[in-house]
Amino acid sequence: MGRARPPERVPAVSALVVTRAAEAAAAVNVQRMTAYGLLVSPSHNRVYAQAAAGLVKAELAVFSERALGGRVRDIEETEIGGVPYVTFSADDLTEQDIRLLSNLSSLYALFQMEGDLLRPVVLKPLDLFGSDLLTIQKYSGKTNEYFTKLLLNVTAMAADSPMDLVTGRPRVLDPMCGRGTTLNQAVMYGLDAAGMDIDGKDFDAYAAFIKTWLKNNRVKHRAEVANVRREKSVVGRRLHVTLGASKERYKGGETMEITVVHADSLEAGRFFRPASFDLIVTDAPYGVQHGSRPKGGRPSGKGKPQLSRSPVELLAAAVPEWARLLRPGGAIGISWNTFVGRREDIAEILASSGLQVQGSDAYRGFRHRVDQAISRDLITAQKPPA
Ligand SMILES: C[S@@+](CC[C@H](N)C(=O)[O-])C[C@H]1O[C@@H](n2cnc3c(N)ncnc32)[C@H](O)[C@@H]1O
CATH class of the missing domain: 3.30.70 (Alpha-Beta Plaits)
Known part of the structure; x- marks a missing residue:
């Protein structure tokens, strides 16, 4: 706005054949x-x-x-x-x-x-912190941080009010958050973020990372890990962090929340309220690095459910649960390995939970090669407004 316009280009049309109005x-x-x-x-x-x-x-x-x-x-x-x-x-x-x-x-x-x-052009990104929040963690199975940002962005665009990404504060859930790539991107944007992961090592690694990062960067915060109990038994662990983008904002109560639960995503409804998220964003297991763990699978190893090669089975069980946590008009975005699941199958799973898949051409240009075993794509869907 207010910037000088570039010099007009001369239209390559003959004045003879165009009317004055045209x-x-x-x-x-x-x-x-x-x-x-x-x-x-x-x-x-x-x-x-x-x-x-x-x-x-x-x-x-x-x-x-x-x-x-x-x-x-x-x-x-x-x-x-x-x-x-x-x-x-x-x-x-x-x-x-x-x-x-x-x-x-x-x-x-x-x-x-x-x-x-x-x-x-002078850019005005939402970024509140240094990029090391996204880049410093390195581990096998990490979702590329640029792709994580893209997935969050295009999911926000699939919701009923896309501009909320810059004018509002959509609440984000990654129900299979690993070591927190989506959560960190959401925090970078100044959003409240929640996550779940079934892998205790990922939960511990993320809790350790975020506490250290906040401390090293002198970001005012409170952080605690506690057991979550239901009917007197422990059903999971929860990390809860409250932070402020600056000391002043923190003191003034202008804070962001990160909540991460170590539990099976199929149990998401036990930890989060219905319709409490605007955006649900997840990079599903590829059936290569991380195994999908369908509900009721036979225990293997240290009592973990048996690994399945296809994430489709896991999504079929989990999406109905996640859809309940989405507010009407909110959107879900899932990336997955197309070598182990077809787009039509995932679209069908989303549609069976009452979600409307974004089917326009614009949403069909994201498939790309990650490595020999992974060709990644993404799909988004909106929960119909009430
Ligand atoms: C592709 S990874 C996500 C990686 C993450 N974005 C990151 O960069 O750290 C998929 C994650 O799904 C988790 N997962 C698989 N089955 C799950 C389940 N039933 N409930 C919760 N998490 C699950 C795995 O432990 C793994 O961390």
């Missing part, structure tokens, strides 16, 4: 369209870097369709000065539109393109 309309159109170049983040992970431009293109298409009234057009991958960019054109973007676009997962910098020149 000419005027075309001129207005040309004047209002601005070309943008988005510099894609140089990713540390070579495999993800290869997919990043394609993924940000798909993400931009979803942002445009769901939150920007389809005003972003001509989304293309291109090279400028030997560096990969995604270019697009858009009608005058408002400050709020730029605030939204500032959070695109693989966006490093954004420019208005004026001929050969690139004019930087």
